[in-house]
Amino acid sequence: MTKLPPRLDIRNLKRSFEGRVVVDDVSLTIEPGQVTCLLGPSGCGKSTTLRMIAGVDMQDSGQIYVDGKLICDTVFRIPPERRNTGLMFQDFALFPHLSVAENVAFGLSGSRSEKAARVRELLGRVGLARFEESYPHELSGGEQQRVALARALAPRPRLMLMDEPFSGLDNRLRDEIRDETLDVLKQEDTGVLLVTHEPDEAMRMADEIALMRAGKIVQRGAPYNIYNAPRDKEAVGFFSDIN
Ligand code: ADP
Numbered sequence: 001m002t003k004l005p006p007r008l009d010i011r012n013l014k015r016s017f018e019g020r021v022v023v024d025d026v027s028l029t030i031e032p033g034q035v036t037c038l039l040g041p042s043g044c045g046k047s048t049t050l051r052m053i054a055g056v057d058m059q060d061s062g063q064i065y066v067d068g069k070l071i072c073d074t075v076f077r078i079p080p081e082r083r084n085t086g087l088m089f090q091d092f093a094l095f096p097h098l099s100v101a102e103n104v105a106f107g108l109s110g111s112r113s114e115k116a117a118r119v120r121e122l123l124g125r126v127g128l129a130r131f132e133e134s135y136p137h138e139l140s141g142g143e144q145q146r147v148a149l150a151r152a153l154a155p156r157p158r159l160m161l162m163d164e165p166f167s168g169l170d171n172r173l174r175d176e177i178r179d180e181t182l183d184v185l186k187q188e189d190t191g192v193l194l195v196t197h198e199p200d201e202a203m204r205m206a207d208e209i210a211l212m213r214a215g216k217i218v219q220r221g222a223p224y225n226i227y228n229a230p231r232d233k234e235a236v237g238f239f240s241d242i243n
């Protein structure tokens with residue numbers, strides 16, 4: 001059997017703002033069902049990298065492939081809505097005037113009954129089946145976050161791009177939602193790029209960590225390996241406050 005191409009393959013991405021390089025020759029691959037955490041301090045270029053993959057920003061050079069298909073280089077660009085990617089940010093912004101079910105159905109196509117079935121499936125997975133008819137303001141922060149996850153996954157994206165999606169939640173809830181999110185993502189076999197500045201989040205969620213500093217990926221590997229054998233002293237410092 002021939003090997004499938006990676007879900008995400010970015011090659012030599014570069015991006016500068018006002019003459020300053022903020023993403024510097026970043027290459028990365030993510031396999032289907034794999035969670036990769038882009039981990040690094042604030043300002044190192046994580047969100048810029050994710051925004052280019054999402055298609056809301058454009059690289060100065062380099063290529064982005066999803067499932068082996070070129071979606072963006074410096075001359076060719078598929079628009080964000082046709083990239084088969086789901087997005088989740090800290091500010092998850094559900095539509096306030098739509099019910100939970102309508103929020104989840106928002107990006108779906110197909111017949112009414114197909115959409116309803118998919119909405120029910122996903123709300124069941126995130127444990128919110130009984131909230132179909134509720135409105136976002138009637139839900140807790142954690143519940144809203146679960147709806148946002150269901151909404152992002154509804155169109156079966158091949159790739160989920162998550163930028164610090166849990167940072168607005170309090171500690172106890174955050175652990176719970178992280179675990180639940182992982183469960184749901186694994187069931188859907190989505191490739192995941194999760195951006196975070198929190199080592200413990202990366203340790204908890206990643207199959208692979210890509211450590212980023214000052215625009216560059218300085219080390220890639222399984223969480224356990226990076227934790228035990230950080231390659232440079234920045235990486236050591238980064239992990240020293242995990243307990
Ligand atoms: P991170 O997500 O790792 O905190 P970002 O990718 O948001 O970092 O930002 C990396 C650097 O690029 C920062 O110094 C930031 O100020 C700068 N930057 C990001 N977007 C822009 C922009 N649109 N214009 C100018 N500078 C930007």
Ligand code: MG
Nearest residue numbers: 046047048163
């Ligand atoms: Mg950021």
